[in-house]
Amino acid sequence: MSRNIALRLSYDGSRYHGWQEQPRDVTVAGTLTAAISRVCGDVTHVTGCGRTDAGVHALRYCANFRTASTIPAERIPLAVNTLLPPDIAVSHAIDAQEDFNAILSCVKKEYTYKIVNSRLRDPFLHNRAYFYARPLDLGAMSRAAGFFVGTHDFAAVRSVGTETKTTVRTVHWCEVVRDGAEVTIRVCADGFLYNMVRAIVGTLLYVSEGKIAVEDIPRLLESGDRRLAGPTVPPSGLYLSRIWYDGDVGEMMSE
């Protein structure tokens, strides 16, 4: 009988060519699959909850795989971690329901984008934040962020590249918070288009710079025209921060 194991993990994406397995480049999925197959014997594919890009990080990531191995689920994290490089860590593993799928069962996800708003570099945040020197207009950014909340066509804030049936998504929250020099933007949605968070953040920076007016955001979304939005900010500041599922996996991911 085949088991369906769900994992919770985190990773520093700096060294990786993203999540998705690729023939030549080192990816998180490729690295994880190799470690799991040594522990469980028969695993050739791991399904991830999303295709994070090169340089993007995950504070909480969910993946699942099928195996006939009899290893108790609670032993999997330590066993796999000893085979993984230190920038990937599996923290939990459970036997999930037969039909659980890390990407298809996902209810919603939250991404966090970290900006260090300072002229000074911080050697400890290199590759882990976006350094932005000019003063930020948090008020304007927050008001603009509010316009992204709700069910909209987000074609104006995505990069073409991944096929998708529809560019309509529901954003549950989009908020901008300052803590000293650190400005954090959190976006939660039922699903994300390619580069959607990075284009939203680039648009909020354009609002701060006065290049886009706050009240023009609804029209920008309606236009579906990527050229009217702000730039795609670098991947280094982006973290998959939360992910929601029903049932046992949901509990594991929210602990």
Place this chain on the structure above:
Amino acid sequence: MSRNIALRLSYDGSRYHGWQEQPRDVTVAGTLTAAISRVCGDVTHVTGCGRTDAGVHALRYCANFRTASTIPAERIPLAVNTLLPPDIAVSHAIDAQEDFNAILSCVKKEYTYKIVNSRLRDPFLHNRAYFYARPLDLGAMSRAAGFFVGTHDFAAVRSVGTETKTTVRTVHWCEVVRDGAEVTIRVCADGFLYNMVRAIVGTLLYVSEGKIAVEDIPRLLESGDRRLAGPTVPPSGLYLSRIWYDGDVGEMMSE
């Protein structure tokens, strides 16, 4: 006329073979000197406030150098940073007094050692903390730490390797603080022997493990016998965190 410039900088030491310039290995001093000499033209030596080991970090580090360059001091940080790799950052520069010397003028220094007390690895703290899985007895560690405070011969908690006239130092504070899974040990002294903080931390871990009794610490120090103390813990958890000087440089370093 020769100017004496004092710099404040920080660095992630993971990639470096320590501060001190070496013929073959990449060091912080070597990397910094190369950048400064391109900005100021005539700099061949930079004096640092201490010889941090390979893998040790600095949140606040002070260095000084002589130059005939007429560049305004306030322009030096940005000019040098554009030539430095992102894991070293110069934040301040001032014209110091003629007799200022980053190591000889130092009044006292504080090192911080960061332990992550968890069975779980954190991909974002790799190379930046020491992962220690067993439960820690913070009470015993704190009481033991108290015995290091004061003027003592610290020969029992140093590695032989650097010549020094005396192994007597004055420790101003030595404290252990827990914040969730993060346990921080701060040691402030008028000067440090080679590996002194790492041997003190190793000794505190031995106290937590019951291998050394709290009340045996004074005898351990009196013995001067390195074999009676705990092990030298890894460099990854060690940060030069504060440094004190009199006058203008002192103000720059405490901002």
